[in-house]
Amino acid sequence: MSRVIEFRDALCEAMTEEMVRDERVFLMGEEVAEYDGAYKVSRGMLEQFGSRRVIDTPISESGFSGLGIGAAMHGLRPIIEFMSWSFSLVAADPILNNAPKMLYMSGGQFGCPIVFRGNDGAGGQLGSTHSWCVESLYANVPGLKMAIPAFPSDAKGLLKTAIRDDDPVFFLESERLLALKGEVDEDPELLIPFGTANIPREGTDCTLVSFGRPVHFCLEAAEELAGQNISCEVIDGRSIRPLDVPTITRSVRKTNACVVVDQSWPFASIASEVAATVSEQCFDDLDHPVVRVNSDDVPAPYAFDLEQEMLPNARKICQAVRTATYSS
């Protein structure tokens, strides 16, 4: 049985179900309890689970991230919410230096089953301190996993997988998608394994690979290009680490063209990584070098038009596809 719910409620359901299922799971972060979450993602959870399991924190990201890691080392399964991934930067040491390396440094003794989750990416004129897309920066670190849903159903299935995962998972949501509605299955075992990309639109002329919110821009572009007789196949990666390379290369072998859309900066980015992998594995299949669409290589500006100019959008994607398919 499935019904239509909002992205934020899909996240809430995933956490709630997993907390019912496993008493080791708890939720901690700023305003998650009494305020129901700064973005109302944890609505009702305090009431259901009480203040021992849904815990408000002071503005101490470094402290409560590290606390979560310690608890995970002792066998609990924390969900640590960042109001925004932009604020995770003050917790860089625990989340990058402790969580992903604990298992390795302890020679396999101490795992770190923890989920860090929150809003990632531009929220709309928030300026450069609050508009971080952390995926490229953080995905560079071995030992962590990274999931980034674009649809409510994936939000639920991926988050449940994240909570059950024995390794640290960085779970990237988008404030701009929280009100998005979609069909979500009621099955409490709705688990979407990491490393399985989804193909929300099939096509024959060009493969569009993306992650998170820009998947929607790709779908928009694909729709527009269909009117110009260019058929795009859109791949929603769903997780970045692990990356579902076979689904991507299979598609590129069919379309012979590839555009990667990634909302972080272009230098040493997810888009660079995908482009390099596709170039290595599909060199003979490509009619044109892989084209990348990223945010411009500048800090995020506040002014509306400038921010729009900086971010990836359907127009830029259409142009990239025309280039990759020699249709311009």
Place this chain on the structure above:
Amino acid sequence: MQQSGSMQPEAEPTPPQVQQAGRDETSALLASLPMDTVNHWLREMMLIREFEVRTMQAYQDKKIGGFCHIYIGQEAVAVGTIAAITPEDPVVTAYRDHGHALARGMDPKYCMAEMYGRIGGCAKGKGGSMHMFDKANNFFGGHGIVGAQCPLGAGLAFATKYRDEVINKERSKHVTLCFLGDGALNQGAVHEAKNLAGLLDLPVIYIVENNGYSMGTAISRGTTVGHEITRKADAYGIESAVIDGLDVLSVYRDMKPLVEHCRQTSRPAFVDMRTYRFKGHSMSDPRKYRTKDEEAQYELLDPIARLSKAMINNQMLTDERFKQIGKEVRQEVREAIKWSVASKPPGKDELYKDVYVEKWGPYTGTSLPEMLGGDES
């Protein structure tokens, strides 16, 4: 399964109220100050209030975007503290920064145009509400990440001391004001900054604008010894004071000697500045975490009403003059909005400007905003 604790807002008003200046004390203070000075403070506070009221309207009309934090209720803090320093002393604050920018001397038109996202804004529309800067007025920013400005405040004090002593071979003679919220007390960076300031004898005053809440979290729910935060200065060997931040006269009376003491001794200080934000945390906050009674109680302590009443009682102000000032500041803010609307949005060329000083690759160097003459440098 555990049941949640009480969801009721605190019965005690937070923060605990500070001893207020009595009627006679206020009269004596007023008598000790030049009339122009007090008039100026009143006007400044009214200007900030009017500016913020119009900012809220513009936000609701979608002329302003992003996150926007309103200073209404806290005007006496920026005005009274900044009155106690010189124009050469550095000032740095967090994201609730419009009041400090104006009190520091920024023309409201540059502040408003910044929020309108126009090229005429103090940061050419690149920073927005949370990131105001004014180099000419030694205002080193609005900073969006909670606590981020506190190490910077130590650095500003380090720089003035270094310049004074090492380069100019004089006594250290500047004081930095670094503002932070009560919620910021729980960021690690703030503690590192306090320790450094104490250790290196840095003349910086950390002014905690203690409005009792960080977003929906009352200080008692988020901070240990929240009823006595000056103990968090004791821990670092830093002197401290508790000040009634809802009364500009008390703010100035207590800040002035503290500033001079820090200047003389080249040492840091810490202030628990008791205040209250009359509006929500940001523009989208239903304020369910506090009672209407509590809000009403603090509104009785409105810093503008308090000063104007005291001035009227002491024959320093007439109702007529008060209304006249109101008219003047409304006109000034109206002009600022008009100017902002007339200013253009930044052109595409601004995207790659100011990323680096040097021109290279796609980057086109840097230039100053119109506020500072707009020169290419």
